[in-house]
Amino acid sequence: MKTDVKKNGEELIVAVEGEIDTLTSPDLKTAIEENSAGVRTIILDLEKTEYVSSAGLRVFLETKKAMDRSSGKFILRNVNESVMAVLKITGFTKILTID
Numbered sequence: 001m002k003t004d005v006k007k008n009g010e011e012l013i014v015a016v017e018g019e020i021d022t023l024t025s026p027d028l029k030t031a032i033e034e035n036s037a038g039v040r041t042i043i044l045d046l047e048k049t050e051y052v053s054s055a056g057l058r059v060f061l062e063t064k065k066a067m068d069r070s071s072g073k074f075i076l077r078n079v080n081e082s083v084m085a086v087l088k089i090t091g092f093t094k095i096l097t098i099d
Helices: 025-035 052-067 081-090
Strands: 004-007 011-020 041-052 073-077
Touching: 004 025, 011 025, 011 052, 025 052, 025 081, 041 052, 052 073
Parallel strands: 011 041, 041 073
Antiparallel strands: 004 011
């Protein structure tokens, strides 16, 4: 998994390429946490994400909860079909903002 992190004022965009699984989800979590100070919106760009495991979903949920506590926004963007299928099956489409 590779991440491309861009911070623009109060907006953080993290583009993920590859798989978010048990081995890579800690790296994603770190990338988000290390760059989220002063951020009001976190956008996770999943256009090049091939797969998300339950460990990745846990990072999504933890990030959403953290942003909810600070009255911020967490948005998933450019979700492809295979990742969307996982989000639908797990019910995450009902709790996450998908753009």
